[in-house]
Amino acid sequence: SQQGEEDPQALSIQEGENATMNCSYKTSINNLQWYRQNSGRGLVHLILIRSNEREKHSGRLRVTLDTSKKSSSLLITASRAADTASYFCATGQNTGFQKLVFGTGTRLLVSP
Amino acid sequence: DTAVSQTPKYLVTQMGNDKSIKCEQNLGHDTMYWYKQDSKKFLKIMFSYNNKELIINETVPNRFSPKSPDKAHLNLHINSLELGDSAVYFCASSQGGAGGRNEQFFGPGTRLTVL
Numbered sequence: 001s002q003q004g005e006e007d008p009q010a011l012s013i014q015e016g017e018n019a020t021m022n023c024s025y026k027t028s029i030n031n032l033q034w035y036r037q038n039s040g041r042g043l044v045h046l047i048l049i050r051s052n053e054r055e056k057h058s059g060r061l062r063v064t065l066d067t068s069k070k071s072s073s074l075l076i077t078a079s080r081a082a083d084t085a086s087y088f089c090a091t092g093q094n095t096g097f098q099k100l101v102f103g104t105g106t107r108l109l110v111s112p
Numbered sequence: 113d114t115a116v117s118q119t120p121k122y123l124v125t126q127m128g129n130d131k132s133i134k135c136e137q138n139l140g141h142d143t144m145y146w147y148k149q150d151s152k153k154f155l156k157i158m159f160s161y162n163n164k165e166l167i168i169n170e171t172v173p174n175r176f177s178p179k180s181p182d183k184a185h186l187n188l189h190i191n192s193l194e195l196g197d198s199a200v201y202f203c204a205s206s207q208g209g210a211g212g213r214n215e216q217f218f219g220p221g222t223r224l225t226v227l
Contacts (some may be wrong), residue, residue: 033215036126040221042116042218043204044221045153045215045217087154099168100216102154102155102156104152104154
């Protein structure tokens with residue numbers, strides 16, 4: 001399966017703490033994206049990092065990409081209760097029709 | 113002003129029935145997708161259309177037939193529904209023909225329950 005793996009599967013932290021989620025994938029990629037899914041809702045795009053980039057920031061989000069290890073991490077700093085959601089990484093493939101392949105997701109719970 | 117909308121939001125039906133899910137996007141994108149999310153939250157692409165042309169068909173049973181009447185609409189028709197079809201189906205859209213190169217915008221999902 002091409003599907004990426006995310007680690008941890010679930011993460012529970014207190015408000016104000018940082019949350020780190022990791023994603024590993026298997027194939028050559030064009031880019032890697034992170035999405036958030038609130039319970040019962042659709043996915044919302046957070047950030048995209050291209051294969052020639054190593055780090056990217058957006059507000060409280062910091063994403064790193066290590067193509068040699070085929071892995072990425074998403075750091076959410078100073079978490080809030082509203083950050084409670086599932087987070088998915090998705091890789092844009094370099095072959096075929098360059099579809100997005102989603103990881104297994106990390107469920108983040110931020111307690112007040 | 114919803115960007116990607118789907119109807120219905122919930123669909124409960126009996127095995128063997130035929131049902132359709134509709135999707136519309138007002139973002140001016142030229143590529144649209146159908147994804148299936150199972151009970152374990154695995155999200156997998158089913159189909160992709162670019163400018164009304166099918167470009168991805170991920171070995172989905174031919175009971176599933178997508179139809180794109182124009183760039184802004186992508187509907188999904190399912191024949192002879194089976195229990196295993198129960199899932200949440202998401203429509204998405206993006207700009208550009210290479211589906212993995214740009215961010216995708218998702219609809220709210222349609223929760224299909226087959227009894």
